[in-house]
Amino acid sequence: MSVEYVEKVYNRYSSFYDLIFGKIFHSGREKAPELLQLQPGMQVLDVGIGTGLSLLELPLSCPIIGIDLSQKMLHEAEKRLTKLGRSNVALYKMDATRMLFPDNSFDRVLAAYFISTVPDPVAVVREMKRVCKPQGYLLFLNHFQSENPVLAAVEKLISPLCYRIGFRTDLNLKDLIEDAGLVVDRLERIDFAGNWKAVRCLNIK
Numbered sequence: 001m002s003v004e005y006v007e008k009v010y011n012r013y014s015s016f017y018d019l020i021f022g023k024i025f026h027s028g029r030e031k032a033p034e035l036l037q038l039q040p041g042m043q044v045l046d047v048g049i050g051t052g053l054s055l056l057e058l059p060l061s062c063p064i065i066g067i068d069l070s071q072k073m074l075h076e077a078e079k080r081l082t083k084l085g086r087s088n089v090a091l092y093k094m095d096a097t098r099m100l101f102p103d104n105s106f107d108r109v110l111a112a113y114f115i116s117t118v119p120d121p122v123a124v125v126r127e128m129k130r131v132c133k134p135q136g137y138l139l140f141l142n143h144f145q146s147e148n149p150v151l152a153a154v155e156k157l158i159s160p161l162c163y164r165i166g167f168r169t170d171l172n173l174k175d176l177i178e179d180a181g182l183v184v185d186r187l188e189r190i191d192f193a194g195n196w197k198a199v200r201c202l203n204i205k
C-alpha cells in the first residue's frame, strides 16, 4: 500500500472517525500524559494526530505539534482546537516518513494508534527517533501481532484485507524493536482487555 492510498482512506474516515475510534481507544489515550512524563514546556510531537483526539488528554503547558497525511483528518483536528480554544498546538500536513523537522527537535514523540497504519513502520520509527532529543521518550499506543501463534496466524491472514481499510493487524513488536533499534523501557496492556499495548521507548542515539 502506498502513502497516497493511506491518505485517501483516512480522508474518507474523517467525518465519522471520532464516532468509531473515539471511545474505544479512550483508555489508552488517557494514559499517554503519565506515560510520557510530561513537564511544562516540553516540546511534544503527535505523529498521525488524526482528528486530534489525544489533545483532550495533553496539557496546555506543553507546546504540541501534530502532523498527519490526511488534510481532512487535520481539518477535524483544527475544528477541535477552535472548540477547545487551544493555542499551544500547531498542525501540519506532513508525511511521517520524511519529516521536515531538524534532528533533536522534540522532548516527547507520541504515536497513538498510528504505527500500524503506515506502509513502512521502520522508516517512520527511525524518523521519530531522529526528531526526538536523546533520552527523550517515544510512546506507541497500538495493536501488535499476538504472541499466541494461532491468533498471530489469523492476524497475518487477515492483515492484507484490514490494510485496505487503513491498518494492518500483523505488526510484530519484537521485529519492529529490533529493526528500528528501539529501547523499550515500559510496556503496558491498554485497550480491548489488554490486547492493545502502550510501549514507551527511551531514545538512545
Ligand SMILES: C[S@@+](CC[C@H](N)C(=O)[O-])C[C@H]1O[C@@H](n2cnc3c(N)ncnc32)[C@H](O)[C@@H]1O
Binding pocket: 003, 006, 007, 010, 021, 025, 029, 047, 048, 049, 050, 051, 052, 053, 054, 067, 068, 069, 070, 073, 094, 095, 096, 097, 111, 112, 113, 114, 117, 118, 119
Ligand atoms: C488510526 S488514525 C489515529 C489518529 C489519532 N492518533 C488517534 O489517536 O485517533 C491514523 C492516522 O495516521 C495518519 N497517517 C498514516 N500514515 C501517515 C504518515 N505516513 N504520515 C503522517 N500521518 C499518517 C492517518 O492519516 C490517520 O489520521
